[in-house]
Amino acid sequence: MSLRRRTLIAAMPALALATPLHRAFAADPRLSPRLIGNPKAPVRVGEWFSLTCTHCAHFEMTVFPEVKEKLIDTGKIAYVYHDFPLDQIALLAAMLARSLPEDRYEPFVNSLLSSQDRWAFAPDINPKDQLQRMAALAGLSADQFHKIDQDDTLRQALVNQQDDDQAKYNIGGTPYFRFNNNPYTEELETFEAFNEQVQKAGS
Incomplete structure (x- = not known):
């Protein structure tokens, strides 16, 4: 099931139509940028992704390891x-990831994307139950999981941020990339294609 050009959280009317919550979320460390690599590097790459997007999972498994080795880890x-969740399960997964210590965010995201076919789309499974099991492996207790699941303030904050990004960048699907200020909306199937955009952004 491809989610790349899927309509953006059309299945979230309860949040979209609810009484608006305050947007003063700046003090919440869970909403701070999740950045890896050299913060002073000449090229900053942003990826907007959904944890239930099959194209995002494909990129994570086939291209990202080389990106991390050759571009991120080298500074x-x-x-x-x-976070750009395309459905309620992806939104909960993003909430869980952001509730972990920052140094566990990327490994947890990597784990979810690389095993997506087993927890999100496998037949006869409950994705929420699978998320709870994976969250437990990442260090979240059952009580913490349920508390995060019931945290409508965090849920609304992520939806608000997604709405702001959509309005600003007109994101048509995931994954969506920006290399410095240069948008890239096509699929990046190889490290070479990714690195070409890095070189263009840094020139």
């Missing part, structure tokens, strides 16, 4: 994750 780029 050539700063890589910033932007």
Whole structure:
């Protein structure tokens, strides 16, 4: 099931139509940027992704390992994750990831994307139950999981941020990339294609 050009959280009317919550979320560390690599690198790459997007999972498994090895770990780029959940399960997964200590965010996201076919789309499974099991492996207790699941303030904050990003960048699907200020909306199937955009942004 491809989610790349799926309508953006059309299945979230309860949040969209609810009484608006205050947007004063700046003090919440869970909403701070999730960045890996050199924050002073000349090229900053932003990825907007959904944890139930199959194209995002494909990129994570086939291209990102080389990006991390050759560009992130060497300090050539700063890589910033932007949550852009396409459904309620992806939104809960993003909430869980952001509730972990910052140094566990990227490994947890990597784990969810690389095993997406087993927890999100496998037949005869409950994705929420699978998320709870994976969250437990990441260090979240059952009580913490349920507290996060019931945290409508965090849920609304992530939806608000997604709405702001959509209005600003007109994101048509995931994954969506920006290399410095240069948008890239096509699929990046190889490290070479990714690195070409890095070189263009840094020139």
